[in-house]
Amino acid sequence: MFKFDTLKAQTVKELKTGIKETLSTKYRELLPGDKHASILIKPNLNSNMNALTGNTTDLRVIASVIEFLKESGYLDITIGEGTNSGFYRSNISVIERLSYDKLAAHYGVKIKDFNYSYTLDVNFAKGIKAGVAKECIDAELFINMPKLKTHFEAGMSVCLKNLMGCLVGQPNKKKTHASLSENIVNLNLALKPHLHIVDAVVSMEGLGPTRGTPLKTGAVFFGTDPFLIDMLMTKFASFNLKKVGPIQNAVKRNIITQEHFDFVNNYKFDDTYSFKPPEAGPIATFIHHPVRQKYFLAVRNTPFFNYLCQTEIFGKILFATGLRQDVFIKDEMRFDGLSLNETACTNCGKCNDYCPVDIKLPESFSKGGASTPAGCIQCLYCYCVCPEKAINFHGELGFMSEQIRQYDNIIRKL
Ligand code: SF4
Ligand code: SF4
Numbered sequence: 001m002f003k004f005d006t007l008k009a010q011t012v013k014e015l016k017t018g019i020k021e022t023l024s025t026k027y028r029e030l031l032p033g034d035k036h037a038s039i040l041i042k043p044n045l046n047s048n049m050n051a052l053t054g055n056t057t058d059l060r061v062i063a064s065v066i067e068f069l070k071e072s073g074y075l076d077i078t079i080g081e082g083t084n085s086g087f088y089r090s091n092i093s094v095i096e097r098l099s100y101d102k103l104a105a106h107y108g109v110k111i112k113d114f115n116y117s118y119t120l121d122v123n124f125a126k127g128i129k130a131g132v133a134k135e136c137i138d139a140e141l142f143i144n145m146p147k148l149k150t151h152f153e154a155g156m157s158v159c160l161k162n163l164m165g166c167l168v169g170q171p172n173k174k175k176t177h178a179s180l181s182e183n184i185v186n187l188n189l190a191l192k193p194h195l196h197i198v199d200a201v202v203s204m205e206g207l208g209p210t211r212g213t214p215l216k217t218g219a220v221f222f223g224t225d226p227f228l229i230d231m232l233m234t235k236f237a238s239f240n241l242k243k244v245g246p247i248q249n250a251v252k253r254n255i256i257t258q259e260h261f262d263f264v265n266n267y268k269f270d271d272t273y274s275f276k277p278p279e280a281g282p283i284a285t286f287i288h289h290p291v292r293q294k295y296f297l298a299v300r301n302t303p304f305f306n307y308l309c310q311t312e313i314f315g316k317i318l319f320a321t322g323l324r325q326d327v328f329i330k331d332e333m334r335f336d337g338l339s340l341n342e343t344a345c346t347n348c349g350k351c352n353d354y355c356p357v358d359i360k361l362p363e364s365f366s367k368g369g370a371s372t373p374a375g376c377i378q379c380l381y382c383y384c385v386c387p388e389k390a391i392n393f394h395g396e397l398g399f400m401s402e403q404i405r406q407y408d409n410i411i412r413k414l
Contacts, residue, residue, distance in 0.1 A: 002223070002224075002259075002260075002263050003027075003223055003224045003225075004222070004223040004225075005026055005222040005223065006220075006269065006270075007019065007219065008270070008271075009201065010218045010353070012060045012063075012353055012354065012355060013353070015058075015060050015061060015064050015201070015220065016063070016067060018064075018220070019064035019065060019068060020064065020067065020071070023068050023222075024072075027195060030141065030224075031072060031141065032074075035074055035075055037141060038076045038139050039078070039140065040135055040141070041065060041066070041077065041080070041145060042079075042080055042136070042166065043056070043062055043081055043100070043145045043146075043147075043199075044056055044057045044145070044147045044157070044162050044165065044199075045057070045081045045098060045100065046083070046084050046147075047083075047087065047094065048092065048094050048097040048098060048399055048403075049403050050098060050379065051147070051201075051202060052381060052411045053204070053403060053407050053411070054147070054202050054204025054205075054208070054212060054214035054215060055149065055210055056147055057145050057146065057147050058147075058199045059098075059356035059377075059379055060201070060354070060356045060381075061145065061197065062079065062100075062145065063103060063107070063357065065143065065197065066079075066103075066107045066109055067107070076110075077107075077110065078110040078112055078135060078139075079103075079110070079111045079112070080113075080117075080133065080135050081095070081112075081114060081165050082133060082166060082167055082168060082173075083113065083165065085115075085169070085173050085174075087328060088113075088115045088169065089170055090328045092399075093113070095111060097333070098379070099377045099378055102377035103356065103357070103377050103379075106375065112133075112135060114133035115168060115170075116168075116169075117168050118133070118134040119131025119132065119133065119134065120132060120137050122186070122187065122191075123190070124175065124176050124179070124182075124183045125176075125179040125182045126178075128175050130172040130173075130175040130176050131168045131169075131172045132167055132168065133166050136163075136191050141194055142193040143193060144159055144162055144163065144193035144196045145196075145197045146158050146159050146162035146196070146198055147162075147200075147204070148200040148203040148204075148217070148221075148237070150204060150205055150207070150208035150209070150276075150278040151208050152208065152209075152278040152279075153180055154181065154184065154244065154245050154246060155239070155243040155244035155246075155278075156233060156234060156239055156244050157209055158229065158230045158233045159188075159193075159196045159198065159226035159230050160185065160188050160227070160246040160247075163184070163187045163188055163191055164187065166187065167187075181245030181246045181248065181249040184249075185250050188226055188227075188246075193226070195224060196223050197220060197222055198220065198221040198222075198233065200218075200220065200221060200233075201217070201218060201219065201220065202214050202215070203273075206275075206276045207278045213410065215273065215275065217236075217273055219236075221233070225260075227256050227260060228264070230246070231247060231256070231264045232264055232267060235269065236269055236272055237273055237274070238274040243277065329398070329402055330399075331398035331399055333378075333397055333398040333399060333400050334396040334398065335372075335393075335394075335395045336370045336394040336395035337366070337370030337371045337372045337394045338365055338366070338370065338376075338382070338392065338393060338394065339369060339371065339394065340362050340365035340390060340391060341389075342367055344388045344389065344390035345388060345390040346390075347362070348387065348388075350385050350387060351385065351386055351391065352382075354381040354382055354385050355381065355382055357375050359373045359374070361373075361382055365391065370395075380400065384404070384411050385411060385412060387413070
């Protein structure tokens with residue numbers, strides 16, 4: 001029997017209360033009996049763009065699940081993700097940039113970048129074997145926690161696509177890219193997370209996964225069948241199911257059954273949205289056509305092209321033509337603290353709603369110079385959402401300046 005649940009939530013309080021309640025009442029039977037069992041939480045950390053852009057899993061959703069597991073007595077919890085290979089190749093730690101390392105330290109749980117994991121081989125299309133992180137196979141409770149977003153190659157990226165981050169490092173990711181939809185399905189047949197929790201608090205529409213637009217959808221979805229959840233997500237987003245490659249592949253292989261279709265057709269969401277589809281520019285559309293993509297990948301995987309990709313000028317050309325979605329800015333952020341402009345603050349409480357670690361805001365901000373509120377994990381969610389720009393950042397924004405350039409106006413209106 002299928003399991004699927006919806007939680008409507010937007011603030012950190014609603015998320016923490018609602019997620020704990022849903023897990024304890026509807027999914028408790030999935031919890032291991034042994035409190036020392038290894039539990040893996042796999043977010044989507046596709047790039048260094050924070051969750052409010054719609055690109056990566058919200059720290060508040062992860063924090064809610066960790067708090068529930070810790071309150072249930074579990075002692076061996078790991079957050080694990082093999083972040084986007086472009087960042088990994090540029091020696092940029094997405095985990096650190098998104099403050100996931102600080103969140104893990106705050107809760108006393110482990111954090112692992114799968115790009116540096118011990119590998120176990122999995123079979124993919126055309127006889128290819130590629131290595132996935134051993135932690136994904138060993139976990140006694142594997143919780144997949146994707147972000148809901150559009151994806152210009154796969155159509156949508158939810159539960160199925162998120163498992164691509166279990167592949168270790170660029171060489172293993174590369175091996176599977178040529179038959180992307182088929183291999184996403186293969187990966188889901190090999191790794192079977194016990195539970196899927198979709199972060200759709202702020203989703204992404206348009207040219208996802210990294211050049212789309214954030215859309216406040218205010219929901220978290222729970223379930224155990226990733227094929228069913230992804231189908232339901234297309235319904236939630238009023239998205240054409242035929243444009244989602246992995247689902248089409250699973251239909252062709254009879255993995256998706258009539259029961260899946262019946263459940264989806266009968267399920268009623270309270271709210272649905274009309275996500276704008278991911279329409280790539282003309283050059284990217286031409287190159288990524290299934291007939292031509294294999295030639296592009298053959299060129300892209302040569303050492304010379306790899307070298308070119310790492311140069312700033314060529315990177316800018318790729319970004320401008322739409323062939324590359326990400327901007328790999330090398331400058332790290334230097335965080336010297338935050339302070340409050342009391343005159344501008346209207347005491348609306350929005351900063352408080354977004355703080356993943358429940359710092360009392362805005363009263364914990366210094367009223368004078370820079371200071372860091374006790375327990376702050378430096379995620380900058382409060383700074384990014386304040387509608388009045390009343391929170392001052394002290395230091396150097398570094399890579400964050402690009403995110404602010406692209407999304408500041410949208411995020412402050414969320
Ligand atoms: S979000 Fe901005 S205006 Fe609202 S309480 Fe926080 S600091 Fe003040
Ligand atoms: S105070 Fe602001 S920067 Fe610090 S953890 Fe809370 S939301 Fe993040």
